[in-house]
Amino acid sequence: MAREQTGAAGRRKANGAVAQKPAKADGGKDELLKYYRDMLLIRRFEERAGQLYGMGLIGGFCHLYIGQEAIAVGVQAAQRPGDQVITGYREHGHMLACGMDPKAVMAELTGRASGSSHGKGGSMHMFSTEANFYGGHGIVGAQVPLGTGLALANRYRGDGKVAFTYFGDGAANQGQVYESFNMAELWSLPVVYVIENNQYAMGTAVDRSSAETHLYKRGASFRIPGEEVDGMDVLAVKAAAAKAAEHARSGKGPYILEMKTYRYRGHSMSDPAKYRTRDEVDEVRKTRDPIEHVEERLEKEGWADEAALKAIDADVKRIVADAAEFARTSAEPDPSELYTDVYTEVRA
Amino acid sequence: MTDVLMPALSPTMEEGTLAKWHVKVGDAVKSGDVIAEIETDKATMEVEAVDEGTVEELLVAEGTEGVKVNAPIARLSGDDGGSSAPPAAKPAEAPKADAAPPPPLQPALQPAPAGQGRAAAPAAQPDGQRIFASPLARRIAQQKGLDLATLTGSGPHGRIVKVDVDDAQPGQAPVAQKAAPSAAPAAQSPAGQAPPAAPRQVLSLEQQGIPAGSYELIPLDGMRKTVARRMSESARDVPHFPLTIDLEIDALLAARAKINAMLEKSGGKVSVNDMVIKAAAVALMQVPEANASYTPEGIAMHHHADIAMAVAVPHGLITPIIRAAETKGLAAIAAEAKDLAERARTRKLKPEEYLGGTFSVSNLGMFGVKSFSSIINEPQGAILSVGAGEKRPVARGDQLAIATVMSVTLTCDHRVVDGATGARWLAAFKPLIEDPITMIV
Numbered sequence: 183m184a185r186e187q188t189g190a191a192g193r194r195k196a197n198g199a200v201a202q203k204p205a206k207a208d209g210g211k212d213e214l215l216k217y218y219r220d221m222l223l224i225r226r227f228e229e230r231a232g233q234l235y236g237m238g239l240i241g242g243f244c245h246l247y248i249g250q251e252a253i254a255v256g257v258q259a260a261q262r263p264g265d266q267v268i269t270g271y272r273e274h275g276h277m278l279a280c281g282m283d284p285k286a287v288m289a290e291l292t293g294r295a296s297g298s299s300h301g302k303g304g305s306m307h308m309f310s311t312e313a314n315f316y317g318g319h320g321i322v323g324a325q326v327p328l329g330t331g332l333a334l335a336n337r338y339r340g341d342g343k344v345a346f347t348y349f350g351d352g353a354a355n356q357g358q359v360y361e362s363f364n365m366a367e368l369w370s371l372p373v374v375y376v377i378e379n380n381q382y383a384m385g386t387a388v389d390r391s392s393a394e395t396h397l398y399k400r401g402a403s404f405r406i407p408g409e410e411v412d413g414m415d416v417l418a419v420k421a422a423a424a425k426a427a428e429h430a431r432s433g434k435g436p437y438i439l440e441m442k443t444y445r446y447r448g449h450s451m452s453d454p455a456k457y458r459t460r461d462e463v464d465e466v467r468k469t470r471d472p473i474e475h476v477e478e479r480l481e482k483e484g485w486a487d488e489a490a491l492k493a494i495d496a497d498v499k500r501i502v503a504d505a506a507e508f509a510r511t512s513a514e515p516d517p518s519e520l521y522t523d524v525y526t527e528v529r530a
Numbered sequence: 531m532t533d534v535l536m537p538a539l540s541p542t543m544e545e546g547t548l549a550k551w552h553v554k555v556g557d558a559v560k561s562g563d564v565i566a567e568i569e570t571d572k573a574t575m576e577v578e579a580v581d582e583g584t585v586e587e588l589l590v591a592e593g594t595e596g597v598k599v600n601a602p603i604a605r606l607s608g609d610d611g612g613s614s615a616p617p618a619a620k621p622a623e624a625p626k627a628d629a630a631p632p633p634p635l636q637p638a639l640q641p642a643p644a645g646q647g648r649a650a651a652p653a654a655q656p657d658g659q660r661i662f663a664s665p666l667a668r669r670i671a672q673q674k675g676l677d678l679a680t681l682t683g684s685g686p687h688g689r690i691v692k693v694d695v696d697d698a699q700p701g702q703a704p705v706a707q708k709a710a711p712s713a714a715p716a717a718q719s720p721a722g723q724a725p726p727a728a729p730r731q732v733l734s735l736e737q738q739g740i741p742a743g744s745y746e747l748i749p750l751d752g753m754r755k756t757v758a759r760r761m762s763e764s765a766r767d768v769p770h771f772p773l774t775i776d777l778e779i780d781a782l783l784a785a786r787a788k789i790n791a792m793l794e795k796s797g798g799k800v801s802v803n804d805m806v807i808k809a810a811a812v813a814l815m816q817v818p819e820a821n822a823s824y825t826p827e828g829i830a831m832h833h834h835a836d837i838a839m840a841v842a843v844p845h846g847l848i849t850p851i852i853r854a855a856e857t858k859g860l861a862a863i864a865a866e867a868k869d870l871a872e873r874a875r876t877r878k879l880k881p882e883e884y885l886g887g888t889f890s891v892s893n894l895g896m897f898g899v900k901s902f903s904s905i906i907n908e909p910q911g912a913i914l915s916v917g918a919g920e921k922r923p924v925a926r927g928d929q930l931a932i933a934t935v936m937s938v939t940l941t942c943d944h945r946v947v948d949g950a951t952g953a954r955w956l957a958a959f960k961p962l963i964e965d966p967i968t969m970i971v
Contacts (some may be wrong), residue, residue: 229561233580236537237600243541248562446562447578452540454573456660460564467562 201319209417210278211485217259218418218476219494221251224275226502227284231274231291231305234272235451235507240291244305247275249446252472253378254279256419257346260427262339268316268329270346271306272378272445276348280313288505294512302523326375330362333373333436338490344430346423348376348519352383363404363436370435374426375401376513377438378413380445384455398440406436413441414470444470532601534591539568539575546570548603557585560608566603567957583608603687663690670695671805674733685838753846769944772903772915773952777963778933779919785966793861803839804864805937805969806916809962811835811855812969813955814889820955821888823909824945830909838887838907839867841874848874849907851887860969895919901937911946912955915939936963 209217235244247254251274258279261267269276277287282298290297291305298310308318316332319325329347336343338477353359354377366373377397381388388395398408407429411422419441426437444466446457456464480486486494536546547569559565559579566577583606590603597603616618661678663671667690671678676698683690726793736742752756761770782805787799812820814835835856838849850870852863873879890907895918919936938959942952960971 204563226561232578233535233537236539236577237535241541332799382663423574452573452575454575482827 186457189489193388200219209420211480211483213259214476214480215486215494216421217255218473218480218491219498220255220258220279221416221473221476222495222498223284224254224278224500226498227278227288227505228274230502230506232447232451233409234288234292234509239445239510240305241293242304242306243271243274244291244451245449246445246451247272248379249466249472250380250413250441250443251260251275251429252416252419252475253376253413253441253443257374257376257423259416259420260423261344261346262342262427262431262529264314264343265427266314266329266332266336266343266345267348268324268325268332268345269318270322270350270353271318271320272350273308273318274377277308277310277313277315277318280310280315282310282313282315284501284505285508288502288509289512292509293513294509294513294514295519296508296512300519300523301431302519304483315323323353323359324352325349326356326359329375330366330373330465333366333371333430334369336404337369338410342431343372344427345371345373346376346427347373348378350383351377351379351381351388351392351397352386354379354400355383357393360404363401366436367401367406370433372433373436373475374429374430374512375406375436375438376423378443379440380443382445382449382457384449385453385455389456396440398438400438401438408438408440410440413443414472414475416472416476505522531539531586532583532606534565534581534604534606536597536599536601536603537577538566538599539570540572540631543570543599544600545596547782548590548592549574549595551588551592552576553585553588553604555585559583559585559787579606581606608880609712638752638919639679644948650888661690662688664692666692667695671698672733672737674698675737688899733843750844753848757818757846760908764905768906768908770903770906770938770941771944771949772941773949773956774901774903774937774939775956775960776922777936777938777960779936779963780934782963782966783919783934789860793806798861798864799868800860800864801867802895802919802936803891803916804860804867805876805966806839806893806914806963807839807855807867807891808858808860808863809966810891810914810961811837811852812962813959815856816958817951817955820912820942820947820948822911823888823912825909829946832888834888836886836888836908838884839870839903840890840892843875843877848878848879848884849887849890849896850874890914891916895936899941903939903941906941906943910943912940912952914959915941919928 184357188386210490225248228248231240231244232246234240254275254303258276267276267280274291275300278284286298287308289295290299290301290303290308292302293301295301298308299301303309303318306318306320309315316328317325319328326347326349331344332345332347336345349359363375365371366375369481377400379388379397385393387428388397394400394409398410401408409422412418424437426439429437444463446454446463477491480491481488536548538544539546548566549569550567552567553559553563553565559622560582561579562577563579565579567575569573585604586607587605588603589605590597590601661677662683662685664685668678670676670692671681671690674695676695678690681690681694681698682688685691698853735745739943762884779802782802786800786802786805790798793799812835818831821832821835823832834854837852837855839852840847840849850873851869852858852866855863858866870879870883874884887907887910889910890904892904893916894902894912895916898918900920901917902915902938904913906913915938917936917937921932922935924931924933924935938956940952940956942949947955
């Protein structure tokens with residue numbers, strides 16, 4: 183798909199600049215303000231997406247990223263330009279973190295021609311090679327061999343890129359994950375497996391479905407190193423991702439990061455989430471929220487006062503409102519689009 | 531100002547119940563706060579606020595059913611603007627939620643009484659806690675009339691499994707004790723007795739919303755059990771179809787009057803039903819395919835027309851039989867029918883007097899029933915339902931006339947009596963009734 187992503191390119195450069203700084207756990211003022219803004223953008227975007235879903239403007243399924251924002255933002259901060267991202271269907275946040283235009287993402291959600299996949303992908307099937315985002319995949323765990331394949335391509339080309347392959351605690355029990363692990367280590371592929379452990383695979387708690395609940399240990403029998411990371415702390419995420427990326431990029435093979443996180447909303451919009459208590463959700467929101475965590479730090483360090491934060495918040499809200507308006511008012515795809523992007527043209 | 535809209539919680543949801551408000555007018559809300567619970571046919575879900583602000587107005591009362599997706603349910607003020615959903619048109623005369631009922635958006639629907647709609651949730655404890663039980667255990671418990679809440683589970687984490695419900699007796703469950711008193715004796719019939727036919731398992735009345743104590747329970751006697759079983763089996767297993775025709779009976783009534791005048795001295799009396807039985811027997815001889823029973827081995831073509839007549843008795847009915855009715859005169863049929871009916875009412879019939887039979891006649895004409903369709907008395911191939919004789923307008927050529935007309939319905943077992951066979955039988959039966967002298971030919 184050849185699509186203009188000028189805005190996206192700009193953001194990507196900014197991200198890359200951050201990533202090229204030496205990785206360290208402690209962020210400076212500008213860095214932290216950027217993370218704050220990026221995470222807030224994802225949160226407000228997802229809240230609005232949830233509202234549009236409630237209004238019937240988004241068809242099919244919709245899985246919100248609220249609560250897990252620190253992971254996409256923190257890992258992105260450790261990436262270099264050209265590094266790929268591939269994940270499952272809870273992917274709106276990753277797309278925004280990759281620097282895609284919120285308008286194109288929201289319009290994809292509402293199935294409009296101006297969406298990043300021309301309105302034909304929807305929530306679960308977004309894609310943008312321009313942003314090095316290789317999807318949005320609907321089959322649980324299926325992105326893991328694909329991400330491993332991206333890493334194989336990187337190795338084959340010797341271009342020094344790393345494939346960041348995300349999956350959840352539910353997908354961690356899929357067989358194809360382990361076939362991928364085996365090949366990745368065997369061939370020392372430059373891939374970082376990011377397990378977003380939000381504690382519940384749909385409605386099933388990790389300890390009800392997994393014999394080994396420390397998912398970072400899942401690579402042990404393939405000799406893949408892994409570590410557990412506080413996925414609610416954007417700086418911890420970034421530091422761990424930088425370390426893992428360095429490992430992969432230097433030819434040592436894959437690395438597993440288990441991000442301990444939490445999603446505030448149900449698995450999908452239709453999930454009443456009766457498998458956990460409201461108190462549990464409230465406790466996490468109150469004590470571990472990734473955005474409030476950064477906000478406190480910014481205020482404590484004197485890097486931003488309430489007015490400055492309000493200004494960021496207002497700016498983000500405006501961006502999201504514009505995206506929603508764009509997504510509501512853009513035209514739906516022309517029926518002839520049914521026949522495009524179905525087959526790849528084979529050059530003689 | 532921002533309107534909070536009724537959200538769609540699934541791709542197919544069109545409306546739902548506003549089960550509960552978690553906020554009241556004047557409350558400040560921010561993104562992520564739970565403001566309400568919405569109930570669909572599938573689930574109850576929490577609705578979180580997207581916009582910040584103060585609750586200015588609750589537009590839909592708690593418990594309102596059928597709230598359409600995208601209808602405004604509340605109004606927030608104080609949002610810093612720009613990012614909110616466009617306010618929807620204010621509904622006319624929107625009452626405050628704390629004001630009395632009619633919900634503003636769905637005037638045709640009344641707010642549900644508290645708890646309604648949740649009563650059907652299976653196996654929820656009074657405090658709303660889910661009872662863990664395997665699907666098989668749930669089904670067995672339902673069939674046995676057991677209340678899961680009274681059982682202790684022996685499965686993983688206290689889950690109620692099959693063995694727990696297998697071991698339990700309905701008597702253990704307070705709910706089932708009153709509502710299904712016959713279940714336990716039936717299940718415990720002494721060894722050696724013929725096992726009762728598997729009773730169709732249904733929910734207890736209590737489970738169906740009729741509390742114990744609101745009715746008097748009459749124990750099932752043998753006749754009621756037999757009627758229940760045989761009619762259920764027949765209705766379930768026999769492919770029934772009805773055929774209805776109208777018969778003019780003025781000639782039959784005139785003949786009956788003449789016959790009765792003749793029999794007056796001997797004390798005999800012929801009823802219309804007796805004449806119907808006789809005519810039916812003669813018609814069965816003329817169309818023997820209708821005097822037949824379906825069996826797995828083949829079609830049994832009966833040699834005689836043994837006509838069972840349905841007799842209503844206190845708390846039931848029984849069908850004594852006029853054997854070989856085609857061979858008997860009206861006076862004999864009348865005398866036999868009278869005797870059988872009397873002894874039926876006092877329950878003094880011998881089994882051989884009501885078992886068997888090749889065809890049945892059921893008559894509700896004396897109650898003014900115009901037409902009905904009976905359930906076949908297995909293993910018979912057909913049953914005739916006789917309605918009331920009444921004066922009705924009839925067309926004679928192009929002239930309207932008045933005649934005494936009686937509708938009869940032949941219900942057929944399609945396995946043995948096909949439509950055309952039934953129709954041919956009715957075509958044979960009709961002249962016998964309308965011109966009764968032909969009965970003696």
